[in-house]
Amino acid sequence: MEFACKKINIEEVVRCSLGMKKPEFKLFNFMLEHNKRFTIIELSRKLSLNRTTVQKIIKKLVEKELVERYQENLSKGGYLFIYTIKNKQFLKEKIKFIIKKWYENVNNELERW
């Protein structure tokens, strides 16, 4: 699609509106496609990334409230962190709110033109 003669694809709109860099977006997309519970180890295997990298990325996604972290107690003691992506409709609403603000910004600039 186009906005002010600039080609914009929806992936860029999603990525930019949620303030993600490309590696974050890759992980985000993977979790969205396989909408299930993941551990860091599972994600690092599936995406062929080392654990530290996945940990850093997932931390950002949790901070941005795009991914949730649960603590699961293990029967033999100890616990495991489980990560799930937020509901897609929730994400859409979040993005919609941001592009609405972009749009209002363009309109305000035009008003001052």
Next chain:
Amino acid sequence: MEFACKKINIEEVVRCSLGMKKPEFKLFNFMLEHNKRFTIIELSRKLSLNRTTVQKIIKKLVEKELVERYQENLSKGGYLFIYTIKNKQFLKEKIKFIIKKWYENVNNELERW
């Protein structure tokens, strides 16, 4: 301002939304700044462009309904064509309508995402 991580300035929004190429935009801007009646000869002098070029550009601006053409009868017989730029508020409304459509497009794409 920004839209989906792309820098956008208001001039580009105005130019693109009204479907103008750069030479058209230059003439358009000049007429807007000096909001008065012009003949082709006056415009070609002020902008240091030859008459044929101005004629071609102004034709496009008239077709796009950004500039209006009047016929003025001369006292000694014959007539002259006079050009005026459309009212700025009218232009703003036209642009607003188009950026609203851009925005709706982005939203529709997001809905399908």
